[in-house]
Amino acid sequence: MIEQGSIAPFSGTPLLRVEGVRKRFGGVNALRGVSLEVRSGEVHALLGENGAGKSTLIKILSGVHVHDGGSIEIDGKPVSFSSPARSRDAGVAVVYQDLSLVESLSVADNLLLGREPKTRLGFLKKRQLVAQAEAFLKSQNIPLDARAMVGSLPFAYRQMTEIAKALMGDVRLLILDEPTSALTDDEEKILFEAIRAVAARGVGVIYVTHRLNEVFRISNRVTVFRDGQNAGTFVTAQTNMRQLVGAIVGQDHAVLKADGAVSGQGMTPSVVFSEKPVLELKGVSNDRLDGASLELRAGEIHGLAGLIGSGRTEILQTIFGLRPAQSGEVSLDGVSLKATDPAAVIGLGIALVPEDRHVQGLVLEHSIERNLTLPRLPYFSRLGWLQRGPASVHANAAMRRLAVKAPSALTLVKNLSGGNQQKVVFGKWNEPRPRVLLLDEPTVGVDVGAREEIYGVIRAAAAAGSGVLLVSSDLSELLQLCDRISIVVDGRITRTTMRPDFGSAEDLHHLIQISQPSEEHAA
Amino acid sequence: MTDTQNPAKAAASQPGGRSALRYLLQGERPYMLYVAFAIMLIVFSLASPWFLSIDNFLNIGRQTTLVSIIAVGMTFVIISRQIDLSVASTLALSGMSASLAMAFVANNWVVGAVAGLGTGALIGLLNGVLTTRLEIPSFLVTLGTLSGARGLALMVTNTKPVIITNEYYFAIFGEGSVLGIPAPILWTLGVTIAGILLLHYSVYGRRVYAAGGNPTAALYSGVHIKQVTTLAFVLTGTLAGLASLILSARSHAARPDVVQGMELDVIASVILGGCSLFGGRGFVLGTLLGSLIIGTLNNGLVLLGVSSSLQLVIKGAIIVAAVAFTRR
Incomplete structure (x- = not known):
């Protein structure tokens, strides 16, 4: 194992030692001898692009696959x-991205689901x-209301x-698979405290993430995988963002050359945009x-920018015709927008890349081609009959342009990685160019490489004249992409700043914090 | 759904433009259905000397006509994530409507056909509108129309059958034939082909898949889900109307108490044919095969002299087993 930077003196056996683990799936070498060491009481971050082998190792540790x-x-x-079950018995617990909770039950009910205390007659106590x-x-030390x-x-x-x-039960090793992909900064803070409390009790924590800045806030050490191999293990306090990105993508990768991409300090505003607004909201x-x-x-x-629940998403939904505006006016090119359903809004040249690509953006069981052509079926049809040729040409062109990595346009979307799925969602709206492109958290759950590619797509859309409205909880993303940033608080825009006045994340x-009304409503 | 699909295999099995034809032949759960059908044919052929004959197969075709035709519409409804329980009652009311129109308006087969198909379409429209505009689950809406339409059918003549005397009507929907193929079978073929074209080759069909596969994503993509869904119900109602014409032409009369419980055979055919009750998957040819399997089963059990009560039990067990098997 390559260890860079010195480590606090440590003797004795680590909680978990993974040494040279290999795993093949058919012809694919998912893991080509990876190593990982986790000590008890440590938060150990695990980084890597999609396909680097993180998930495979986790599945081996959780007993889904055998190495x-x-x-x-x-x-x-x-x-x-x-x-x-065997993994669970050995004290390994895994929390996956998609929550497996019963929403209509209380916290207590969920915690004790399947082992509820009951009377001899089977009634619940x-x-x-x-x-x-x-x-x-x-x-x-978890601050949760059991009755909520x-x-x-x-x-x-x-x-x-x-x-x-x-x-619940005797857990030695806790594995968290991208726990923060949908959290605001404040929520993230709450979660991190809970994780630290868990580690402080001597549990070893493996923390899988795509978000580099989290690594610095939560982990003691970090291990990077690339192409099923170790690309380095670092003591978090002794490394930096640049070194980690280098390990993740490989030193020769283009990401490093675009300086702004890594440091979060944006590029200069390249576009002198027109003065006439393409889209205008007045007191909506x-x-x-x-x-x-x-x-x-x-x-x-x-x-x-704003907290989750501030109304950022709702602004996009209102423009897109998913929520009626009760008062005020939305106008496109100076003409009042009366449309109240997405189909009509799309017809006017407004496109939305929604927040949750699985629920709102894609039909997972269908092919890439079907998903790409869905919003524009009439373009690919004559008298209501589909013309398969043009549809397939369009799909293949879109896949090439967006560098969607898949065997063919007929591959089912559910088999793609998060980044490639998101590219398909973008591809739905790429051609012809929409007048207005609404983006809601466009890079959640997308790995570093694909994220840069998506940024390129966004910039290209703006350069071609689309107005882009971008909602993001990732502040460095906003700083990197935006010409202007508006702060949203309680369904209102409280302030808009131009790029030169942005400052740091x-x-x-x-x-955002000082714009909040004084009463804090925590959970 | 629990079936996991191997990406490499999925890609290999769908190279380029010929995939449409392949999809029609295989659907998403290839082979099992055909194997089940083949096994059944072999078993019955060995067990009964009367089973393996052209006459008997034409017989099966005629017997399954009603279910097959309505099941084509039901395929659209189920793919769009809905269900229609009212089809048997719709058939009964449409038949009464057709026969009464010919008895009291004009004894012309066109009048009867328009009345029958129109009644079916109207009930479908009612189902669709109540489901999409009032957002009542279609299970409940069509449970209501199942009861309501049957009640109306029984009310209009105070439960008495209505005799039909129009010879053209009999010929077109019941007793005629072209090149020796009886009219009901021709209708089944026509409806199946139309259904294949509409579901697999039209924009509307593509939208039905999207609306059922992920209604939210479809809405966000600008699909008019309510219209798409309503149209699926209208289609099914209209096909129930067509089935009523075929049934009443065969028996020279419309009776208000016919085909009770047939919705179960229709739904079973669609599911057996590979549609997912969770929407977004299915194909018309599979539905036809599903209906033929159920029809052949009925026919074979009769030929073997199995009592009608035991037939029901066997049929139920085989349907559940077949669905469980094809779901793997």
């Missing part, structure tokens, strides 16, 4: 898990159930419920918006 070669030791004893759950949460309904909780607390559920109000006003110019990338974060 072909190499060794895995827990507390110095060699193990091999033939089933998830409700009071004991809540008490048991509360005692457990307290013992773990999971469906009503903010995402961070659901995530925390999931972690608490994973910790409805159930979630409260007099939102906004101007979007052609060729501009306009960011919407910290400044922007501060700006």
Whole structure:
């Protein structure tokens, strides 16, 4: 194992030692001898692009797959898990990205699902159930209300419920698979504290993520995988963003040459955008918006920053005709937009890349071609009959342009990686160019390489004259892409700044925080 | 859905433009259906000397006509993530409507056909509108129309059958034949081909798949889900109307109490044919095969002299087993 930087003196056996583990799937070498060492009480970040082997290793540790070669030791004893139950018995718990909670039940119900305390006649002992759950949460220092309904909780607390559920029983090693992909900074802070509390009790934590800045905030050490091999293990305090990105993508990769991409300091505004707004909101109000006003110019990338629940997504949804505006006016090219359904709005040249690509953006069971052509079926048809030729030509062209990595246009979308799925969502709106492109968290769950490619697509759209409205919780993303950034608070735009006045991500974060009304409504 | 698909295999099995034909032949759960059908044919052929004959196969075709025709519409409904329980009642009411129109308006087969198809379409429209505009689950809406339409059918003549006397009507929908193929079978073929074209080659069909595969993504992509879904119900209702014409032409009368419970055979055919009840998957040819399997099963069991009560039990068991098997 390549170890860079010195490590705090450590003796004795690590909690987990993975040594030269190999795994093949058919002709694909998913793991070509990876190593990883996790000590008890440590938060160990695991980084790498999609396909680098992170998921495969996690699946081996959780007993979904069995490794072909190499060794895995827990507390110095060699193990091999033939089933998830065996892995669980050895004290390994995994929290996956997609939450597995019953939203209509309380936190306590979820924690004790399947092992509820009950009377001899099979009736539920409700009071004991809540008490048991509360005692457990307290013992773990997890700030959760056991009686709260999971469906009503903010995402961070659901995530925390999931972690608490994973910790039920005797857990030695906790694996978190991209736990923060949908969290705001504040929620992330809450979650991180919970993770630290867990580690402080001597549990080893493996933290898988795509977000580099998180690594610095939460981990003690970080291991990077690339192409199924180790690309380095670092002590977090002794490394930096540049070194990690270098390890993730390989030193010769183009990402490093574009300096702004790594440091978060943006490129200069390349486009002198027109003065006439292509899209304008004047005092738009409805159930979630409260007099939102906004101007979007052609060729501009306009960011919407704010907390989750501030109304950023709802602004996009209102423009897109998914939410009716009760008062105020949305106008496109100076003409008032009366359309109240997406089909009509799309017809006017407005496109939306929605927040949740699985739920809102894609039909996962269908092919790339079907997904790409869905919004524009009439273009590929004559008298209602599909013309397969043009549709297939369009799909293949879009795949080439966006560098979608897939065997063919007929590959099912569910078999693609997150980054490639997101490219397909972009491809739905790429040709012909929309007048207005609405983007809602366009790079969530997308790896570093694909993220840069998506940034390129966004910049190209703006350069070609589309007005781009970008919602993102990733502040460095906003800083890197936007010409202007507006702060959204409680369904209103409270402030808009131009690129020269942006400052750093910290400044922007501060700006969002001081814009909040004084009463904090935490969960 | 639990089936995992190997990406490499999926790509290999769909090279380029010929995939449409392949899709029609195989659907998404290839072979199992054909194997099941073949096994059944072999078993019945060995067990009964009367089974393996052209006459008997024409017989099966005629017997399955009603289910097959309605099941084509039901394929659209189920792919768009809905269900229609009212088809048997719709058939009964449409038949009464057609026969009464010929008895009281004009004894012309066109009048009967328009009345029958129109009634079916109207009930379909009602199902679709209630489901999409009032957002009542289609299971409940069509449970309501199942009861309501049957009640109306029984009410209009106070449960008495209506005799039909129009010879053209009999010829076109029931007793005529072209090149020795009976009219009901020709209707089945026509509807199946139209269904294949509409579902697999038209923009509308593509939207049905999207609306059922992921309604939210379809909405965000500008698909008018409500219209798409409503049209699927209208299609099914209209085909139930067509089935009523075929049935009443065969029996020279429309009866208000016919085909009770047939919706189950229709839905079973569609599911057996490879449609997912969760929407987004299925194909018309599979549905036809599903309906033929159920029809052949009925026919074979009768020829073997199995009591009608036991037939029901066997049929139920085989349908569940076949679906479980093809789901792998």
